[in-house]
Amino acid sequence: GPLENYEFIIGDEEMNFGWTKMQIIDFLKQQKCSIDNPVKISDVEKEPPVNSKETEVVRKAFDIDFKDPSDLLKRFQDFINECSYNYRKTGNYYAPYTTLIQASGIGKSKLLKKNAEDISTIYCCLRDHNSSGYPPRSYIADALLSRFQNENDALSTYLAYFCACAQKLQEFNGSCKEWFDEHTRENLQEAFWKDVENRMTDIKSKLKNKPTDDEKVV
Incomplete structure (x- = not known):
């Protein structure tokens, strides 16, 4: 079968064909691929991806009108506002975030x-490349889940991600719905996230060249 149907493993780490060319090269370097540490190919095929017709059914279901007889949206927004208020006023929280947890298919993403x-x-x-879930994995996911050189590399990547998204949002002139569609629709999101990646590269470069507090003192 096709190569992507099998697992390619070096040491204990699996290589993902959804990675970019540079990510695969970096992975091979980090794992020190050699005669003594070869790429191992699994004997059993992975579970095949979900049928395209099934995906289309799920996609259409996701796009139908939101039915809210229990006023869930308002209660959710009130809860988010309450979390934000408590973070700003009480000082009892580490960061301004919360979680939305429920079983698959209940309607969290909707x-x-x-x-x-x-x-x-x-x-x-x-979500995983081979996941049958919907919405599909975001184009930017590879950059956010790459193998970081160290903790600072990971921190600068995510800081650059949030800054780049904030820049894009400041420059955007459409509605909230249009903004959401632009970076989630399968036919639109690639261009959006490629621009974010380019901005991230620029921001990370500036962060790398920015002197630390210790360097400023010296």
């Missing part, structure tokens, strides 16, 4: 999508 029609939202899906 609620977030509806919420994004009123509030500017940056949506990023980090």
Whole structure:
């Protein structure tokens, strides 16, 4: 079968064919691929991806009108506002974030999508490449889940990600819904996230060249 149907492993780490060329090269270097440490190919094929017809059914279901007989959207927004208020006023929280947890297929992403029609939202899906879930994995996910050189590399990557998204949002002139569609629709998101990646590269370069507090003292 096709190569992507099998696992390619070096040491204990699996190589993913969804990675970019540079990510694969970096992976091979980090794992020190050699005669003594070769690439191992699994004997059993992975589970095949979900049928395209099934994906289309799920996609259409995701795009139908949001039905909210229990006023869930307002209660969700009130909860988010309460979390934000408590973070700013009480000082009892480490960071201004919360989680939305429920079983698969209940409507978590659909609620977030509806919420994004009123509030500017940056949506990023980090699900596995071969996942049958919907919405699909975001184009930017590879950059956010790459193998970082060290802790500072990881921190600068995510800081650059948030800054780049904030820049894009400041420059955007459309509605909240149009903003959400631009970086989540399969036919639109690649161009959006490629621009974010380019901005991230620029921001990370500036962060790398910025002197630390210790260097300033010296």
